[in-house]
Amino acid sequence: xxxxxxxxxxxxxxxxxxxxxxxxxxxxxxxxxxxxxxxxxxxxxxxxxxxxxxxxxxxxxxxxxxxxxxxxxxxxxxxxxxxxxxxxxxxxxxxxxxxxxxxxxxxxxxxxxxxxxxxxxxxxxxxxxxxxxxxxxxxxxxxxxxxxxxxxxxxxxxxxxxxxxxxxxxxxxxxxxxxxxxxxxxxxxxxxxxxxxxxxxxxxxxxxxxxxxxxxxxxxxxxxxxxxxxxxxxxxxxxxxxxx
Amino acid sequence: xxxxxxxxxxxxxxxxxxxxxxxxxxxxxxxxxxxxxxxxxxxxxxxxxxxxxxxxxxxxxxxxxxxxxxxxxxxxxxxxxxxxxxxxxxxxxxxxxxxxxxxxxxxxxxxxxxxxxxxxxxxxxxxxxxxxxxxxxxxxxxxxxxxxxxxxxxxxxxxxxxxxxxxxxxxxxxxxxxxxxxxxxxxxxxxxxxxxxxxxxxxxxxxxxxxxxxxxxxxxxxxxxxxxxxxxxxxxxxxxxxxxxxxxxxxxxxxxxxxxxxxxxxxxxxxxxxxxxxxxxxxxxxxxxxxxxxxxxxxxxxxxxxxxxxxxxxxxxxxxxxxxxxxxxxxxxxxxxxxxxxxxxxxxxxxxxxxxxxxxxxxxxxxxxxxx
Numbered sequence: 001x002x003x004x005x006x007x008x009x010x011x012x013x014x015x016x017x018x019x020x021x022x023x024x025x026x027x028x029x030x031x032x033x034x035x036x037x038x039x040x041x042x043x044x045x046x047x048x049x050x051x052x053x054x055x056x057x058x059x060x061x062x063x064x065x066x067x068x069x070x071x072x073x074x075x076x077x078x079x080x081x082x083x084x085x086x087x088x089x090x091x092x093x094x095x096x097x098x099x100x101x102x103x104x105x106x107x108x109x110x111x112x113x114x115x116x117x118x119x120x121x122x123x124x125x126x127x128x129x130x131x132x133x134x135x136x137x138x139x140x141x142x143x144x145x146x147x148x149x150x151x152x153x154x155x156x157x158x159x160x161x162x163x164x165x166x167x168x169x170x171x172x173x174x175x176x177x178x179x180x181x182x183x184x185x186x187x188x189x190x191x192x193x194x195x196x197x198x199x200x201x202x203x204x205x206x207x208x209x210x211x212x213x214x215x216x217x218x219x220x221x222x223x224x225x226x227x228x229x230x231x232x233x234x235x236x237x238x239x240x241x242x243x244x
Numbered sequence: 245x246x247x248x249x250x251x252x253x254x255x256x257x258x259x260x261x262x263x264x265x266x267x268x269x270x271x272x273x274x275x276x277x278x279x280x281x282x283x284x285x286x287x288x289x290x291x292x293x294x295x296x297x298x299x300x301x302x303x304x305x306x307x308x309x310x311x312x313x314x315x316x317x318x319x320x321x322x323x324x325x326x327x328x329x330x331x332x333x334x335x336x337x338x339x340x341x342x343x344x345x346x347x348x349x350x351x352x353x354x355x356x357x358x359x360x361x362x363x364x365x366x367x368x369x370x371x372x373x374x375x376x377x378x379x380x381x382x383x384x385x386x387x388x389x390x391x392x393x394x395x396x397x398x399x400x401x402x403x404x405x406x407x408x409x410x411x412x413x414x415x416x417x418x419x420x421x422x423x424x425x426x427x428x429x430x431x432x433x434x435x436x437x438x439x440x441x442x443x444x445x446x447x448x449x450x451x452x453x454x455x456x457x458x459x460x461x462x463x464x465x466x467x468x469x470x471x472x473x474x475x476x477x478x479x480x481x482x483x484x485x486x487x488x489x490x491x492x493x494x495x496x497x498x499x500x501x502x503x504x505x506x507x508x509x510x511x512x513x514x515x516x517x518x519x520x521x522x523x524x525x526x527x528x529x530x531x532x533x534x535x536x537x538x539x540x541x542x543x544x545x546x547x548x549x550x551x552x553x554x555x556x557x558x559x560x561x562x563x564x565x566x567x568x569x570x571x572x573x574x575x576x577x578x579x580x581x582x583x584x585x586x587x588x589x590x591x592x593x594x595x596x597x598x599x600x601x602x603x604x605x606x607x608x609x610x611x612x613x614x615x616x
Contacts, residue, residue: 138332141295144319145326146346146397153320156345160336 020213026193027201034109034197035177038116042124042173043166045117050125050165051154054132065129069122079119080186087111087187112188112195116177123176124169131165132158164239168232175228178221248272248306250401250433254291256298263287263298263457269450271306271401274427274434276444276465279454285437288454289403292435293326294319305401305433325394327404331386333378339389340374346397357398359430364392367429368422384415388422395430402434408443423447441476445485445525446607470565470576472555477563477578482528485607486575490520499544506567506574510544511604523607528563528578530602535589537598545601549577551593554586562586566599577601 053065071079084106087093093105093114105111139161143153159166181199188195190204198217205214253266263284269275277285290296292303294310294317303311310317325346333342347361365371368388378386387407394402407423408416420443427434427447438444444451444465451468453460453476461474469476469484476482488502488509493516500516502509502524509524516522537546550572554564560583568574577599581591591597 138328138330139334141319142326142328142332142334143345144295145293145324145403146393147320147323148346149320157334161334163336 020216023192024201024213027196027198030193031178031197034112034116035174037113038120038177039170039174041117042120043170046121046124046169047128050128051132053129068125071119072122076182077186080183083115083118083183083187087114106187107189107191107195109194112184115183115187116180119180119183120173120176124173127165127168127172128162131162135161164236167235171228171232175225250305252292252303254288254298254301258284258287261457265454265457265459267452267459267462269452269462271433272431273449274436274447275450275452276448277435277437277452277454278444281439283454284457285454286405289405289435289437293324293403294322323400325397325399325402327390327394327407329406329410331390333386333389335378339370339376339378342378342389343393343396346393359395359398361396364395367425368392382415383411384418387411387419402432404434404436406437420446445483466576470578472553472563472565478557482563482578483525484577485523485525487521488524490516490518490522493518504575506569507547509604511606513606525605525607526577526601528580531577531579532600533579533581533591534598534600543600543602545604547599549597549599551591551595551597554593570596
């Protein structure tokens with residue numbers, strides 16, 4: 001009981017003003033780095049995938065789309081388990097790691113980026129695919145009749161028209177990476193400065209009864225999530241009004 | 245470009261029916277593709293543009309082959325301008341940037357563009373719209389921008405897919421004069437898909453009649469209008485459109501005299517330019533026949549003609565094709581008369597008659613005429 005009492009006392013406002021341990025700032029920085037890098041990689045590799053899913057007439061495109069959507073429903077532990085095997089010394093990740101004389105990609109920042117990319121793919125690909133599909137064939141046909149090569153039409157017509165989809169996809173990909181926990185725990189562990197991101201930090205603080213720190217981080221992430229979702233709703237409304 | 249032609253032919257399944265359409269048309273003036281909806285007109289136009297690919301297919305303009313058994317030029321390498329039924333402007337670009345989207349073509353040897361930006365803006369009245377966003381334009385304004393955008397891509401062939409169909413009456417009336425000016429101002433061949441005969445009578449020089457994916461007939465507009473075997477001459481509003489030269493204008497009475505092959509029409513009008521080419525339209529039901537020149541009458545236009553052919557129109561009426569002039573070798577008119585009158589006068593093909601034309605209408609706005 002005494003422990004709980006001392007933990008609860010951490011909630012008193014006067015104690016909030018004292019700084020967080022440096023460990024926490026490292027976790028915040030690491031989380032932002034991970035989410036930013038993951039989002040950039042996802043937009044780069046997700047755009048051609050979304051384009052192909054939106055425009056291809058291949059019969060096997062829906063099975064591919066389903067594989068990409070799997071992280072939506074799979075328990076993070078299942079995905080994390082497979083990723084662990086893939087990144088480990090006997091998987092392809094281990095082979096890549098040997099290029100710079102490491103044994104494994106598991107429990108490294110690079111491994112975490114790969115895992116986050118796999119885990120967040122549907123959140124980025126789906127909105128971009130929807131945006132490409134919503135614009136239909138017409139704008140691209142118009143561009144072609146105006147002498148635009150498929151490449152130019154893609155950059156000057158398709159991408160600008162799909163901008164709301166890119167925005168939604170990037171925001172969702174970023175936010176979802178910030179929020180992931182199970183996979184990070186499975187393939188990253190909790191190595192400060194390397195793989196200990198915010199969601200893991202909250203877990204560690206609770207484990208070690210550091211309620212004040214846990215509370216500050218949890219509240220911060222709740223506010224972040226609120227802002228993200230609100231911002232997206234407002235963006236979508238504005239876009240709808242603009243008639244894009 | 246004188247004797248150059250556009251040749252096209254496509255075969256293949258399109259939706260519920262098979263398309264098997266081939267035609268050859270002059271590479272100048274406006275050619276209308278006309279037929280009931282769903283007859284394959286739009287598909288033919290899309291095939292010419294390379295937006296649809298039917299095999300086997302053939303398409304060549306002025307001898308340049310765009311498609312044959314072994315080759316297929318993709319749309320973006322065909323020098324066409326395409327105007328869709330809906331303007332389809334790029335919503336993320338201003339009117340000016342929409343207009344210039346296709347105008348980036350590299351200039352070879354500093355040769356100036358045949359169609360200049362200022363010219364198009366002037367022709368289509370786009371100056372006040374240039375910096376606006378497409379979503380703030382009316383339907384008619386959007387379609388004008390779409391036409392300008394297509395022109396500025398320096399096409400050798402304009403393809404227009406019912407550009408007025410999605411517009412209301414007012415917007416149509418707003419755009420038609422622009423299309424007519426376009427026709428006069430630029431020597432650019434146009435293929436124009438339409439299912440509205442009014443538009444065709446105002447704009448087209450040449451007609452390709454389509455039905456159920458097939459070409460029924462192809463030829464100069466007036467020739468097809470007056471062909472008794474084609475459905476055009478059988479409709480209630482059967483008419484013939486003729487291009488006439490303004491010979492003189494009697495300002496006192498406000499009557500212009502217009503010459504066509506084998507005859508002369510007097511048309512009341514407010515102001516015309518002598519020497520100008522004007523399109524006139526004569527309805528079959530406005531033409532009656534007399535065996536003799538007869539007593540003086542108030543009818544302005546009584547022209548000697550010869551009955552070339554005749555066909556019954558339903559139970560009670562006959563439609564005759566007349567050739568103007570005593571020999572009947574001039575321009576052709578249609579005359580719709582009752583079967584009773586026909587029999588009472590003992591009319592028959594080959595006879596010389598006098599065509600009494602009760603009304604001659606100008607196709608509005610056409611060629612240097614009266615403009616609002």
